[in-house]
Amino acid sequence: MIIKSFELEKLKSSKFKLHLIYGNNEGIKEEIINNTYLKDFSGEIIKYDEQEIINNKDNFFSNLLTNSLFKGNKLIIISRGSDKLTNVLIEVLETDIIDVKVIIKCSNLEKKSKLRNLFEKEKHVICTPVYEDDARSLNSVIQNFLRESKFNLSQEIKNILIERSKGDRINLKNELSKLKNLSVSKKTLKTEDILKLSNLAENYSVFELSDNYLAKNSKKVSNILNENNYSSEDCVLIIRTILNKSKRLLKIRKEIDKNINIDQAISDFKPPIFWKEKDIIKKQAQSWSTSEVKEIIFKINDLETLVKKNLGNSMLFVSNFVSNY
16 A cells, blocks of 8 residues: 655554655655654664564564563564565564554665565555655755744745755755754844855865765865864764765666666756766766665665764764775
8 A cells, every 4th residue: 555755644543564665765764754653652663674684584573473561562663675575574464463563664666676566555554655855845844844943044045955955855954953053043044154054065065075985086085084074963964965876876877787878877867967966977977886886875874873873983984984995
């Protein structure tokens, strides 16, 4: 059963036990999980990576079927799911699970995906695709934030925030939170305030670091790291920016693998790539194979987990990652 990401009310009232969320918009995935499942949840939360389940299926089913003595309900969240998980989830569907909900997070799944087909056709599970944010959806995020936070921004500032967020609502919300804090002491916010406050306004921005890492411009990467003093929050933003750009690069590489000309693959990409970015994206596509980009994406996910557990050493981990290919 398909329930779209904007139909959250249906999700809240749903009694289904399994929920597949797939697509490249990590921000919407977080919103769905936080607003629908984690908000006011007082039970036990168990997190798995797909590979952990494949390596030890017995442990997974033990947690699935064993009642929690002290915390009541259980919420199991599986990250980096793929078609490899299909047979395990079929077994789950055939099992009578009580007081447990299972969320499976996946990157984009093709129409022929076994896992996607299972969740789209099966009546007793939920499937939610999450698509990349466009200017309209990002503007909606801003409007909702301003309404809830009860402060205003000019349209010019909104446009700057949308442009600098690079299609990632997580980046956008980070910047909005900073502006909200600033608005406590400053009633009227100006464009200059945005440029000074935003982490993205540095001489060498987070996006330049990400682009040059993927273009294998090691000298430029070294210069950027030396010129900036990134905070732990910046490090998380760097990781997510590289992740999003890597996912875009993966799509372009897959088109090139179909014998499509590299310039044509970049020109045909949706959403359209800004003309100033095309040269460096071309270099990125020439610097990595498709399999190498996939490996980067897995490593970045591991890096984000490591950084979040060790925020004090976050810059060390990020520097080591972007300095070594």
